[in-house]
Amino acid sequence: MAKTAIIGGTGVTNMPGLTLNYREMVKTIYGAPSSPLIHGSINNCDVIFLARHGRRHTIPPHMINYRANVKALQEVGVTHVIALAAVGGIAESCGEKSLVIPDQIIDYTYDRSHTFHGAKHDKFEHIDFTEPYSAKIRQQLIESAQALKLPAVTEGVYGVTQGPRLETTAEINRMEKDGCTIVGMTGMPEASLARELGLEYACCAMVVNRAAGKVSTGINFQQIEKNLLGGVDQMQKLIAEVLSNGL
Numbered sequence: 361m362a363k364t365a366i367i368g369g370t371g372v373t374n375m376p377g378l379t380l381n382y383r384e385m386v387k388t389i390y391g392a393p394s395s396p397l398i399h400g401s402i403n404n405c406d407v408i409f410l411a412r413h414g415r416r417h418t419i420p421p422h423m424i425n426y427r428a429n430v431k432a433l434q435e436v437g438v439t440h441v442i443a444l445a446a447v448g449g450i451a452e453s454c455g456e457k458s459l460v461i462p463d464q465i466i467d468y469t470y471d472r473s474h475t476f477h478g479a480k481h482d483k484f485e486h487i488d489f490t491e492p493y494s495a496k497i498r499q500q501l502i503e504s505a506q507a508l509k510l511p512a513v514t515e516g517v518y519g520v521t522q523g524p525r526l527e528t529t530a531e532i533n534r535m536e537k538d539g540c541t542i543v544g545m546t547g548m549p550e551a552s553l554a555r556e557l558g559l560e561y562a563c564c565a566m567v568v569n570r571a572a573g574k575v576s577t578g579i580n581f582q583q584i585e586k587n588l589l590g591g592v593d594q595m596q597k598l599i600a601e602v603l604s605n606g607l
Contacts, residue, residue, distance in 0.1 A: 422522055501602060560607070
């Protein structure tokens with residue numbers, strides 16, 4: 361039976377609708393995860409929640425211990441992971457307040473501990489990353505969004521930047537030419553680390569702003585905060601629907 365975890369990103373340091381059973385701090389050989397693991401339930405469905413940026417949103421994207429986060433989930437028996445993320449919309453189809461369930465990634469990050477292989481591993485293995493996300497979880501997310509009539513984009517390319525600064529217009533233009541439809545800062549190496557450990561992993565992203573150069577007024581951080589609040593409510597409904605249908 362699947363044991364599901366939710367990794368919450370910006371705006372989702374606490375999961376609305378989550379009934380708390382207990383907190384667990386897991387220490388891995390890679391260090392401690394960003395926050396205690398919250399064991400609880402949503403609509404009577406068991407789930408584990410992890411705040412990617414910490415309980416008070418104090419860990420910037422480039423300093424997250426992705427290895428400890430993913431390893432901690434595996435060590436408590438998690439088999440399926442739904443990663444939530446707040447992103448910028450590049451493609452016209454990825455407007456503010458829409459949900460995007462990407463099917464591909466382009467990694468623009470650097471200097472992140474991006475693999476479990478190395479000094480603490482005796483065995484080296486390549487992974488097939490042709491399709492970076494779990495087809496099964498993606499399908500569940502898509503079908504659940506459609507059932508709830510949520511404004512979901514059912515495919516997309518997640519361009520992952522280093523952060524914590526937002527991108528320049530020229531960088532977004534380059535990413536658009538590369539094929540990126542959304543931009544965020546936490547999609548990698550989280551996805552590839554999950555694949556290395558054999559976890560089923562998919563992402564659900566909420567668009568909280570149009571990317572740099574896509575609006576004449578620039579980035580409006582007050583509007584981002586408003587979009588985050590609305591997006592979190594949509595995500596809670598979506599996650600509850602997915603869990604109730606089973607993974």
